[in-house]
Amino acid sequence: DVKVTQSSRYLVKRTGEKVFLECVQDMDHENMFWYRQDPGLGLRLIYFSYDVKMKEKGDIPEGYSVSREKKERFSLILESASTNQTSMYLCASSLVLADLLSGNTGELFFGEGSRLTVL
Amino acid sequence: AQSVAQPEDQVNVAEGNPLTVKCTYSVSGNPYLFWYVQYPNRGLQFLLKYITGDNLVKGSYGFEAEFNKSQTSFHLKKPSALVSDSALYFCAVRGQVLDDKIIFGKGTRLHILP
Numbered sequence: 288d289v290k291v292t293q294s295s296r297y298l299v300k301r302t303g304e305k306v307f308l309e310c311v312q313d314m315d316h317e318n319m320f321w322y323r324q325d326p327g328l329g330l331r332l333i334y335f336s337y338d339v340k341m342k343e344k345g346d347i348p349e350g351y352s353v354s355r356e357k358k359e360r361f362s363l364i365l366e367s368a369s370t371n372q373t374s375m376y377l378c379a380s381s382l383v384l385a386d387l388l389s390g391n392t393g394e395l396f397f398g399e400g401s402r403l404t405v406l
Numbered sequence: 407a408q409s410v411a412q413p414e415d416q417v418n419v420a421e422g423n424p425l426t427v428k429c430t431y432s433v434s435g436n437p438y439l440f441w442y443v444q445y446p447n448r449g450l451q452f453l454l455k456y457i458t459g460d461n462l463v464k465g466s467y468g469f470e471a472e473f474n475k476s477q478t479s480f481h482l483k484k485p486s487a488l489v490s491d492s493a494l495y496f497c498a499v500r501g502q503v504l505d506d507k508i509i510f511g512k513g514t515r516l517h518i519l520p
Binding site: 392 | 415438440442447448449450451452455457496498500507508510511512513
């Protein structure tokens with residue numbers, strides 16, 4: 288089974304602190320994603336990466352950065368945490384979309400989430 | 407542009423009754439469609455997907471979903487609800503172009519009443 292591991296399930300940080308959220312996947316997936324989840328807003332894509340050292344902005348990248356130095360690891364960085372970044376953060380990975388015959392439709396495999404509270 | 411709508415924020419169903427969670431989508435070309443479930447303080451778990459072929463797709467935990475191309479819908483169903491089905495359900499869609507991203511609906515909270 289695919290396993291996506293997020294290093295911290297619960298974090299409490301203070302405004303202005305630098306925050307690192309780590310995500311590791313063990314299935315050699317090319318694609319990795321960071322989402323935040325807020326009540327009533329669903330999942331919003333922050334950043335994603337299709338390969339090592341590559342990153343692309345999602346829908347809400349402001350206030351965040353990412354790092355992908357190794358294929359299996361994708362880190363989300365809050366340079367200076369603010370209270371409006373209190374949220375549930377979800378990491379996901381997927382294979383590159385291939386043809387229908389392979390059955391791979393690029394579905395996402397999620398970690399357990401990291402609930403961040405910024406005071 | 408791709409989009410997904412889950413018109414109900416919450417659905418209440420009595421245990422043992424059939425359940426339906428609604429989803430409509432908009433995408434260019436043929437879609438890949440997904441349902442995910444999220445239990446409290448957990449990540450999302452994959453339930454089922456539609457690729458092509460049969461309009462009725464069977465997935466985990468007795469769930470199934472019906473693809474309707476003319477109505478651009480992909481409703482999640484289960485013949486007999488369990489209290490343990492209570493969770494947050496997300497519908498998602500992506501196109502079949504290589505760089506299409508998966509788009510999620512806002513989620514529907516399902517309450518199964520004992």
